Amino acid sequence: MLYKAKDKITKSYDTIIIGSGLAGMTAANRLAKLGRKVLLLEAHNKLGGFATWFYRANKKHVFDISLHGFPVGMKKTCRKYWNKEIADHIIQLKDVRFINPQYQIQSEFTREDFTKKLTENFKVSLEQVNAFYNYIEHMNFYDDQQMTNRELFEKFFPGRDDIVRFLMEPIVYANGSTLDDPAISYGIVFSNFMKKGVYTFKGGTDHLIKMMQDELLKNDVDIKKHAKINKIVIEQGRVTGVMLKDDFIPSKTVLSNANLKSTIFQMIGENEFSSEYIEKAKNVRLNSSSCQVYIGIKPGEKIDHIGDLIFTSSYPKFDTKALLAKNITSRTFSVYYPEGRPYDKTPKYAIVSSTNANWEDWANLSDEDYESEKETMIQETIKALENFIPDIRDKIDFIDAATPRTIKKYTHHQNGASFGTKFEGLEVSMNMHQELPGMFHAGSVGIIMSGWLGAANYGVIQANEVESYLYKNDQQHMQVLV
Ligand SMILES: Cc1cc2nc3c(=O)[nH]c(=O)nc-3n(C[C@H](O)[C@H](O)[C@H](O)COP(=O)(O)OP(=O)(O)OC[C@H]3O[C@@H](n4cnc5c(N)ncnc54)[C@H](O)[C@@H]3O)c2cc1C
Numbered sequence: 001m002l003y004k005a006k007d008k009i010t011k012s013y014d015t016i017i018i019g020s021g022l023a024g025m026t027a028a029n030r031l032a033k034l035g036r037k038v039l040l041l042e043a044h045n046k047l048g049g050f051a052t053w054f055y056r057a058n059k060k061h062v063f064d065i066s067l068h069g070f071p072v073g074m075k076k077t078c079r080k081y082w083n084k085e086i087a088d089h090i091i092q093l094k095d096v097r098f099i100n101p102q103y104q105i106q107s108e109f110t111r112e113d114f115t116k117k118l119t120e121n122f123k124v125s126l127e128q129v130n131a132f133y134n135y136i137e138h139m140n141f142y143d144d145q146q147m148t149n150r151e152l153f154e155k156f157f158p159g160r161d162d163i164v165r166f167l168m169e170p171i172v173y174a175n176g177s178t179l180d181d182p183a184i185s186y187g188i189v190f191s192n193f194m195k196k197g198v199y200t201f202k203g204g205t206d207h208l209i210k211m212m213q214d215e216l217l218k219n220d221v222d223i224k225k226h227a228k229i230n231k232i233v234i235e236q237g238r239v240t241g242v243m244l245k246d247d248f249i250p251s252k253t254v255l256s257n258a259n260l261k262s263t264i265f266q267m268i269g270e271n272e273f274s275s276e277y278i279e280k281a282k283n284v285r286l287n288s289s290s291c292q293v294y295i296g297i298k299p300g301e302k303i304d305h306i307g308d309l310i311f312t313s314s315y316p317k318f319d320t321k322a323l324l325a326k327n328i329t330s331r332t333f334s335v336y337y338p339e340g341r342p343y344d345k346t347p348k349y350a351i352v353s354s355t356n357a358n359w360e361d362w363a364n365l366s367d368e369d370y371e372s373e374k375e376t377m378i379q380e381t382i383k384a385l386e387n388f389i390p391d392i393r394d395k396i397d398f399i400d401a402a403t404p405r406t407i408k409k410y411t412h413h414q415n416g417a418s419f420g421t422k423f424e425g426l427e428v429s430m431n432m433h434q435e436l437p438g439m440f441h442a443g444s445v446g447i448i449m450s451g452w453l454g455a456a457n458y459g460v461i462q463a464n465e466v467e468s469y470l471y472k473n474d475q476q477h478m479q480v481l482v
Contacts, residue, residue: 002217003224011222012250013039015466016242017257018229018267021049022452023442024257025212026459027466030081032219034467039251040221041244043228048209049257049411050418051452061296061398062341063350064205068334069093069174069198069309070452071189077456086211089202093308096198098169100313100330102162109170111194122163132156133194136187145182145423152183165318170311173332175419175447176288176356178320182423185447192453198309204341228412232256232267232439239438252473253466255440257459259413260284260425263441264432277428277435284425287447288324289404289416291357293381296398297349303395306388309334326361328377331384353381359404359415374401419451420444433465440466 003009014036017024025047028040046052050066072092079087096109105121107113111133118129135156149168157163164179171177171190201208216223224244231243232254241250256263261284264270270278297303313330315322323330331353338347365373378401385392404416413420421429426446433440442462444450449458 001222002213003222005224005226007224008247009039009222009224009244009249011037011039012241013037013222014251014470015039015253015255016041016249016251017255018232018242018263019043019049019257019443020047020223021257021443022051022455023444023449023459023462024049024255025216026077026081026456027255027257027442027463028221029212029216029219030460030463031466032216032221034463036467036470038221039249040216040223041227041229041242042223042225043412044410045225046209047213047223047225048205051205051209052410053205053209056296056398056400060299060346061350062204062206062344062348063294063296063352064336065292065402066452067200067205068332068352068354069096069193069200071192072196072199073192074199074453074456077453077460081456081460082212083215086208086215089208089211090199091202092196093198093200095305095307095309096170097307097310098166099310100165101316102165102318105166106307108197109193110197114167114194117166118163122160122166124157124160124163128156133191136183137191139184139187139191145184147183148180149177149183149186150179152186153179161317169313169318169323169330170332172320172323173311173330173354173356175450176290176324177447181447185423188448189451189454200308200340202340203343204336207343229258229267232263234268234272234436234439237272237437239436253438253440253469255442255462255466257441257443259417260421260429260441260443260445261286261414262412264428268436268439273435277431280424281428284428285422286359286413286415286417287419287421287444287450289357289359289362289407290418291328291355291362291377291404292402293353293378294398294400294402295351295353295381295385295392295396297351297395298397299346301349301395301397303335303349303351303389303392305337306335307333310388312384312387324356324358326357326373328355328380331355331381333385333388351385353385356418357404359408359417362403362405363415370403370405374403377401377403417444419447420449421446423447433469438469440469 020042310333315329336350407416
């Protein structure tokens, strides 16, 4: 059932899931399908977490926040853990462009096409390209985690900054990774994309989340929005439920989809964990944040097809610091054409410009400076867009910007982190239930468990852990009764 904001919850549950990001929702659906009693609590007024959207001007404009592109694996995950209808809405984006001082390339973003570009445009031997792909495709979580991205590229393409940019820039944009991050995090994400290209959801995020909410309710998941949890209740070293304002809701297990650090340090408290675990948790670094400029095109106006995803940069070479810098030189434009939203009553064009960003650059600005910096970002984005659509100024009906502060405000992620934590967060997240019986975490950690596909898959992995815990619990209970 869908609880109303004022409803009191009087039931007890097998699992309470805090947060309805893609990991939280997918875990909820999986556990409900396994026959468990599940309550999904979401702080916001809608489900989805970062998989979200907003309307402006009486729904004249709609903007997707994080629907830029994900790997084909999402189709299989949705078919298996959601339903066929959702999976069938996943379609390929065929026109990905790269425009910077080192090269201008158009691609389908597949291994086949990238191989062609690497051999023909960048003049690398086919043998070398295949060696690189074979190496990254065989990487897995249990591999040596010492190699960095820098070392990976130096091994296969020594001294080739242009190739590093070509292979790495889209992934940096996608998840904020740097040359010093473990190569495994890059290798897995990049290989996932290279399998069959970049995909999107036809109908937009609003349509997807509506379909997911319907499926959750059909499978008897109880849902409450406007339900921010501040405390997870632990008794005698074991999870017993959560506090929703002043009300205790009992549950055998809790799965938190909220930020890893907030879960440990704010909702639970460090006293409930071993000092070794807390030390590791304290050392987990948050991922970087991002800025977006949202542009709605006047109804009735059209824009020519200029590509689906356009990675642009005016910076002379590849530089991860420059990609994050407040003085923006790199933008990725996602162009949303009406065909992508067939269910809307009126055709809609929108453009979203995304840029990686540092929390510190935005966090401490005075209100006045903040507004002025936002305006500068908007104006510079329009200027950059004029290179592709010269008359864009005449076509804009709505424009606004989001910053790391906006992300923090709406998702409660510390420092407005767009992709959770760095790689070391994964171990802390995965081991939470070993430390604290009944307490699980799933959500953007460690890059490979981030993004739409990573988060959804991590939800499944952790739901399986919850199920195995509940099963063992049930068995012990039966033995006591016998
Ligand atoms: C601007 C941007 C662009 C992106 N673009 C892409 C892209 O193109 N492709 C891609 O694959 N990925 C993209 N991502 C990343 C992707 O959207 C996320 O990695 C993924 O959606 C995260 O899912 P999650 O399950 O970790 O949860 P989140 O989305 O982080 O959701 C967590 C939920 O928990 C709720 N919550 C938190 N604390 C509490 C609490 N105390 N009580 C109750 N509820 C709480 C929050 O309100 C939120 O709804 C992008 C992210 C951003 C920010």
